[in-house]
Amino acid sequence: MSDLPVARSAALAGAAVGLRYFAALAELPRELKSDGSVVTEADRAVESAIREVLGEARPDDAVLGEEAGQTGGGSRRWIVDPIDGTALFVAGDDRWLVLVALEEAGEIVVGVAVVPAQGRIWWAQRGSGAFEADISGASLVNERRISVAGRDQECLAGSRFGVIPTDVELSESERELIAPLSAMATIVPWSVHAALLVAGGQLDLTVQVRGQVWDYAATKLIVEEAGGRFSGLDGQPRPTPGPALFACSAALHAAALQILTNGRD
CATH class of the missing domain: 3.30.540.10 (Fructose-1,6-Bisphosphatase, subunit A, domain 1)
Structure with missing residues (x-):
């Protein structure tokens, strides 16, 4: 097998x-x-x-x-x-x-x-x-x-944005982390893990504000093989502990990553 x-x-x-x-x-x-x-x-x-x-x-x-x-x-x-x-x-x-x-x-x-x-x-x-x-x-x-939607999409304004975990579970610092992105994108509730919705074309972006290697290993590959992008907020594509970003295109991933990391500086 x-x-x-x-x-x-x-x-x-x-x-x-x-x-x-x-x-x-x-x-x-x-x-x-x-x-x-x-x-x-x-x-x-x-x-x-x-x-x-x-x-x-x-x-x-x-x-x-x-x-x-x-x-x-x-x-x-x-x-x-x-x-x-x-x-x-x-x-x-x-x-x-x-x-x-x-x-x-x-x-x-x-x-x-x-x-x-x-x-x-x-x-x-x-x-x-x-x-x-x-x-x-x-x-x-x-x-x-x-497959992901909008392979060439690069505009953050109006993009469909999922946040993991659910809103009620976020700490104040986690809310601050996603604030620059949520000010531009539209937060959408998720019926299944939001990264899987990116892979299927129902969302454009997802930020998972906390996680370990086991939280990301499977979903990372599924999103990538659907045509999307994954990385930690340090830009590294390997799954590591900390927040992570999933996106439907390389351009949108780069734009969202810049917004998120500039907000942390």
């Missing part, structure tokens, strides 16, 4: 576990990590299910997961965010994701994003484009290739 089917199988296995916990939220205890973010037994169970699939299919590869850290070594590393958006998950919001990516020799080459409670999946493989499908039982249906 090639790497993409392995990634999809792992993400879907995790999604199935996550859905079982999501159906019984009232019984799910919440804990706080040292950084103040929420974690639950569901996060750990989903990651365990993903690791089990990866361990069977690719026993020699390293795995980096948000909950269990890194195991193994070598030039190939799977990057796992078992429940991206745990705050959404525990609130009963259906926008939480399961994210699985493969990094090879420092480059993200496979990315999968599942929104289990909506029955939707996105994926990309380096050089092969980005795709979306619906999940029906154990099958994927209505598979379609996706």
